[in-house]
Amino acid sequence: MDFIKTLAYAGLGLAAETNEKVKEKFEALVESGRKADSEGKNLVGDFFKTVDSTKEDFESEFNKNKEKLEEKFPIIKELEDKFNKTKDDVTTKLNDTKAEVTEKAKSAKEDFTSRVKEAKEDITKKVDNLTTSNKEANAAE
Numbered sequence: 001m002d003f004i005k006t007l008a009y010a011g012l013g014l015a016a017e018t019n020e021k022v023k024e025k026f027e028a029l030v031e032s033g034r035k036a037d038s039e040g041k042n043l044v045g046d047f048f049k050t051v052d053s054t055k056e057d058f059e060s061e062f063n064k065n066k067e068k069l070e071e072k073f074p075i076i077k078e079l080e081d082k083f084n085k086t087k088d089d090v091t092t093k094l095n096d097t098k099a100e101v102t103e104k105a106k107s108a109k110e111d112f113t114s115r116v117k118e119a120k121e122d123i124t125k126k127v128d129n130l131t132t133s134n135k136e137a138n139a140a141e
Contacts, residue, residue: 070077
């Protein structure tokens with residue numbers, strides 16, 4: 001019996017010690033995560049600052065290289081101009097067509113609404129005439 005009691009105490013001690021070590025390790029991991037989070041924010045912030053600061057330099061270099069290419073190959077500039085003109089023409093045509101279709105839809109809606117009102121009035125008059133005729137016929141009987 002003593003042996004079983006000793007094993008039980010050993011198991012209980014092992015569980016208590018494991019629990020304590022797990023808590024310590026968990027707290028250490030939480031603290032490490034907090035540090036990584038704040039450092040990570042700094043890394044991300046630094047990255048975007050670097051991107052912002054180099055963006056202008058990149059654009060400047062890109063434009064310089066573009067100009068050099070256009071000097072060597074004038075057709076590039078012509079193609080770009082044609083592309084921009086075509087893009088503008090298509091955009092204008094699209095906007096004009098959109099406005100035209102919108103106007104036609106509005107006109108069709110107004111026409112349809114007007115016809116529905118006229119039909120409603122006509123039906124109402126016919127129903128009123130029938131009702132009046134039925135009343136007169138019933139009164140004559």
